[in-house]
Amino acid sequence: MPDYVLLLLLFSLVVMYSTMGGQTGVTGTPQNPQPNPFGNTFYGAGSGLIRSGLEAYGERFLGSSSEFMQSNISRYFSNPQYYFQVNDQYVRNKLKVVLFPFLHRGHWTRITEPVGGRLSYKPPVYDINAPDLYIPLMAFGTYIILAGFSLGLMGRFSPEALSLQFTRGLVGWVLQVMLLKGLLYSLGSGEAPLFDIVAYGGYAYTGICIGVLARLCWSYSYYFVMPLMSLCMGVFLVKTMKRVLFSEMRTYEKRSSRQHYVLLFMALAQFPLFFWLGNLGL
Structure with a gap:
């Protein structure tokens, strides 16, 4: 082997x-x-x-x-289990932050605690701003279920078609992770843990699922809900990436103009990604 x-x-x-x-x-x-x-x-x-x-x-x-x-x-x-230490209250509040970042009135920084003589971050169950993998994995699973249901309604369901949609979803997740990781590297901050970036990239499937559900209920609502979800995800990622940059970089003020352009590109990139993943069966 x-x-x-x-x-x-x-x-x-x-x-x-x-x-x-x-x-x-x-x-x-x-x-x-x-x-x-x-x-x-x-x-x-x-x-x-x-x-x-x-x-x-x-x-x-x-x-x-x-x-x-x-x-x-x-x-x-x-410590992979760190990203699965969640409860019902955290999941509800986190979904509100991801889907409606404009309504989040609290801070975006993570809570630290001393562990073994050095500062560490509190797990998600104690910190709404901590990344988790429970919501992204559940959202991705829901996305695959909705994809199968949509293919069935269109009369195009088959194991091969569902497998292709699964691969498409994974490719979209990888592209999102590469985008976020490349953004941090381009700005001189590549020290964020890989699982953090995977979690941030996976939150996109919550908004995509909302858009797909809207399309199943009323096809025309898709063209209003999906751009809205793309915008909300862009705002959430901008706020989150700014926090990562502030916490890890000391040259933020010197590169502020460049960072703003890169963050804007990251936010705009959510629109084609959402529409590509949301067009099921194509």
Whole structure:
């Protein structure tokens, strides 16, 4: 079996195992369960074994030193369950911020807390401005379901057509991530965690689902709702990317004009992306 396949399989195990360990945060505010020494021991041993395997195969695949691999794996894949620590209240409030950013009267900065002698960000369940992967994944799944339903109404449903729409949605998500990551790199700020950028890019599917639902209810409403959702997503991303730039860059004032143009391009890019992903069955 090729090394990159084993690398992907091990990474999938990390995400699945970490998500299973943090599922209690999805349905409500984290509680204080009874201590379970056996569970903690097995969890630590299992995650350590998977992490060691991931680092070993990563070193073979990239041909780099173990120190380099450990530092990069820790940066991007150390704590996937952080992005799934949500509850019902967070999901409702986050959807309001994403879909209607004009109505958000609070601040856009994230809340920090000291962890291990250094500052870290609070998980989404405690901070409305923290990125999560629960909403993007649920929105993407809803998008695929709506795509199948729309194809069925048009009499064009087939496993191949649904698979093509699934691939199309993934390509759109990747393009969004590349756009956001490229924006940060072009402005000299490429230190944002990859999972953060993936989460920010995935929020677009909430607005796309609203536009598709509007089209199913009344076809003409699509041409009003989809531009509105594109505009709201553009505003949300501009506010979010500005916060990332403010927190990570110290030369904001020197490059303010350039940043404004780049942020404007990012906001305008949401319109063709939304209409491309929203035109199901084409």
